[in-house]
Amino acid sequence: MDFEDYLKEMAEFETERLKLRKLTYVDLDDVYEFCSNPKVAHPMTWEVNTSREITNDFLKVVITGYEDGESGEWAIEWKETGKVIGVAAFIEWSNNHKCIEIGYFLSENFWGRGIVTEALQELIRYGFNELNSNRIEGRCDTDNIGSQKVMRKLGMEYEGTLRKNEFIKGEFRDTQVYSILSS
Template sequence: MFLYSKNPECSKYCLWNPHKSRLDSWFFISMLKRGNRRLKAQHFAVVLKDSEKMIGTIGISGYSKRDSSAEIGYSLSPEYWGQGYGTEALKSIISYSFNTLKLNRIEAKSDTRNIASVKLLEKCGFKREGHMHKGMFMKGEYVDLYLYGLLAEDYNKAVEHG
């Protein structure tokens, strides 16, 4: 994680800052694992099948049993951007959310300037539901967010129609 999280490009549109040392990555992973243990989140490492090299993380947080919903988040090593890994990882999490966890709705919020994230979400079937003006205070400024949602019924229809 440290090898890619130290690159400022990776966290440009994320709440977290570039990791300055391996200890930062260690704390970050501890935080993800704590979320997993509390059952509010499920974070996974994204690894290359052949070498098992870790190239990113993806997962759900803000899991609500009552609403049967959760929020998706991800970040991949800039070295591997634009090669389809984001699509593969997001499709796996979508399938896991609906087929295994039986969620009814998943959502994602993306900085409106984060073109790669916006393209990835739309490619995987997420619908833009709103523009949250100054929706988040990030790195010293209020930034605009797009709210994206995907419902189980729309996912199942898309799967049925190939």
Template structure:
């Protein structure tokens, strides 16, 4: 583990650093075609694929271009998804947010709980002014989740990414700090 990796606790979750020992759990959900449908990568097939993903998490942390938390339930330590920032641009105070969750946990509000906590952390501790989300038009569930957290659709980025052998259009959503502040209850929250 890193010397300092921030742990975030919510009502039901602990968001923690993802380590090499988590490769098996990551492989379990990132090998699922439904989970990977809008991820921009082919479903994983080996523990090495999962280890490479963990190496990417470590590289963005070391480069200070992002951070990815593993999502765990408080009563167990198995990684069931991840959420975090990538493509952070320090001098413009912005970052992109990304997330995925094991299909076994879809529909329980877990992704929303993790997303809320990570957004709050980004605005509070990283001094972000803007958080962006890039979402495939066919990914209705992710768009619903992002909108629920106050993100606004800004437009369509045509043929924005080349993934899995094809060019993908992506919707650009954003949440600004002042919009986030307006949405927060003002009773002593951090």
């Protein structure tokens, strides 16, 4: 089965504190709350969401993409309140090379609590055990210390820095690459 077929089914996961599930339009206010925060948007390729309409457009792309196996985004739901506090994702994947790139963004109110590590552990397990991936990688800006720590906690190894490889928000930025192998 191809990766896209697995995404059409979109497995859900539950951890001690989190539920990982499909995003829905009901999540609009929660997602807008953290996507409108400049600190959350700064290291990302997307701009600060200045209106709910922008966030709704993002949700529309993701939700319609679920049907075609083109969306790999999971809502990170805080089980205690049912509130969506972030998004974890398979950003890119290759059926031929058995490689997945993971990513995430999280509400500033939940930074530093191990939430992303908890969520991504589930996705990494899924990527290796169910999708038979050989390699899972993550990338972040060189100044994104939090993401570097998350990737190291996940057991990923630093592979190197791509110099000025992305043009984000009017400037070329360096990107660090981390990975973990099935072996």
